[in-house]
Amino acid sequence: MWASTGCAAAATANAGHREAAFLDGILAATAPQAAGDDVCVLAVHRHHARQRLAVSVREGAPGLAAARHGLRGWLEELGADPATVDEVVLAAGEAMGNAVEHAYLADPTPGDVLLEATMMGGVLELTVSDFGAWRREAAPGPRGRGLGLMRLVMDEVRLEPSPSGTKVTMRRSMEVQG
Amino acid sequence: MNELLQMASVERDGSVVWDVEGEIDLASAPAFERQVSDSGAEGRAVVVDLGRVRYLDSAGLASLVRLHLQLDQRGSKLKVVVADGSVARSTITLAALDQVIAVFASLDGALTA
Secondary structure (H helix, E strand, O other): OOOEEEOOOOOHHHOHHHHHHHHHEEEEEEOOOOOOOOOOEEEOOOOOOOOOOEEEEEOHHHHHHHHHHHHHHHHHHOOOHHHHHHHHHHHHHHHHHHHHHHHHOOOOOOOOEEEEEEEEEEEEEEEEEOOOOOOOHHHHHHHHHHHHHHHHHHHHEEEEEOOOEEEEEEEHHHHHOO | OOOEEEEEEEEEEOOOEEEEEEEEEEOHHHHHHHHHHHHHOOOOOOEEEEEEEEEEEEHHHHHHHHHHHHHHHOOOEEEEOOOOOOOOHHHHOOOOHOOOOEEOOOHHHHHOO
């Protein structure tokens, strides 16, 4: 929410160019009649309600599709174009598939994998986290290929293995509505 | 069969033609691979139409590569149909798999090749 003069100049600092120009326009149109009086304009720019998504993959590979569908729906709601949605869903699917396939090899039951997505300033950030051991030696062909695809469709892919699990962070700038 | 994936085959011009719809991922790729593999016989091409596949990942790509090699060894041949603009076409092109397996834009193109 931003306010613009004459009652409160304070909040204009938080307004973007678009909002500031909008408020200036209104003030210019109304100020002559309101000369000498206090004028207060409040503008609310409603940002998209859901800029953040978190989905868990449960029960291993059979749970992947539901997580992908969740991400797809969220991206479509944000207004991303269909080809971009397909590519991003592929990158996320590969990262989640890797985690499902490789993180819990030592466990009799597959552990959870967490997918988080945030959209900020035209940049999408995806993180895929697992809480198992990363088996570098148990990663033949398909895992390597998956990583290659992720790198092809995202601007940035970073893997952070640690004793408590692996986190993959991916970024891509993209156009969204609103 | 996994509910993610529906597939059915018909005989056409001496080839087996698979119509595949749904998503090929880590969960569904093994069943996809097994069914296509079982349908291959010597001297008979196996055509897999992925035009209605909505998701194809590296597990599915790995299946396609193995099918290509297996069918080749058995004197058969794998032909993959992916319409222009389809999701499977994008993924196969991204992975440069069209350099390895025979990819066609239409079923007729695959059958007459």
